Amino acid sequence: MTGELDIEDLRLWAVVASTVRPLPGRHAPALEKAPAPPPASPASRLPPTLAAPAGPQTPKRLEARLHRRLTKGHETAARIDLHGLTYEGARAALTAFILRSADQGWRAALVITGKGSRGEGVIRRHAPEWLAEPPLAAHVAGISSAHRRHGGEGALYVALKRKRI
Numbered sequence: 054m055t056g057e058l059d060i061e062d063l064r065l066w067a068v069v070a071s072t073v074r075p076l077p078g079r080h081a082p083a084l085e086k087a088p089a090p091p092p093a094s095p096a097s098r099l100p101p102t103l104a105a106p107a108g109p110q111t112p113k114r115l116e117a118r119l120h121r122r123l124t125k126g127h128e129t130a131a132r133i134d135l136h137g138l139t140y141e142g143a144r145a146a147l148t149a150f151i152l153r154s155a156d157q158g159w160r161a162a163l164v165i166t167g168k169g170s171r172g173e174g175v176i177r178r179h180a181p182e183w184l185a186e187p188p189l190a191a192h193v194a195g196i197s198s199a200h201r202r203h204g205g206e207g208a209l210y211v212a213l214k215r216k217r218i
Contacts, residue, residue, distance in 0.1 A: 113195040116212065123161055123210050124200040130161035130210070135176050143176045144183055151184070155192040155213050163199060168207040180209060 122128035131154040135143040147164065154162050166177040184193045192213055199208035 114197060116195060119161065119195075119212055120197050120210060123163075123203075128161055130163045131157075131159040132163045132165070134165040135180075136165065136167045138176070140175055140179070144179075147180065147183055148189060151189050151192055151211070151213070155216060158216050160213055160215070162211040162213060163203055163208060164211055165199075165204050165208045174207070177207060184209075184211060 119128065123130060131150070133146065133150045135146060138146060143166075150164075151162065164180060166174060166180050168174050169177055181196055183189060184196055194212040194214045196212070197210045198206060199210050203210075
């Protein structure tokens with residue numbers, strides 16, 4: 054990679070760096086001062102109702118009836134397992150999976166993220182945010198933690214919106 058890092062690269066690095074912890078007995082190195090923010094864009098001058106919302110978002114909760122049907126096995130769901138994937142690999146796989154599942158007419162999906170080491174999985178923590186961002190937000194109706202038999206805290210039920218013709 055050559056050239057300077059753009060703002061998206063710096064944002065991505067900040068996300069990745071925030072998930073790293075020093076080995077036992079070691080101390081985290083002092084952080085360098087962050088570069089000055091770029092000048093305000095025209096979008097930042099929009100009224101709050103027109104500007105894009107800031108901060109992480111999460112989709113709505115899954116409807117109780119659908120959650121119950123998935124839990125009991127009365128509703129079939131498309132399924133993906135993100136174990137062993139990197140942050141970027143998991144995000145790309147989840148995006149492709151949800152878009153493909155919605156296109157094929159699935160109404161629900163089971164996303165197995167795993168719990169991560171010590172229960173602090175990066176994919177588990179970020180999957181709801183990914184589902185709330187474009188292009189997935191247009192296809193996701195709601196999410197909920199999965200039942201224990203489907204992965205419990207290490208999995209999500211995702212309700213997909215009906216395919217529009």
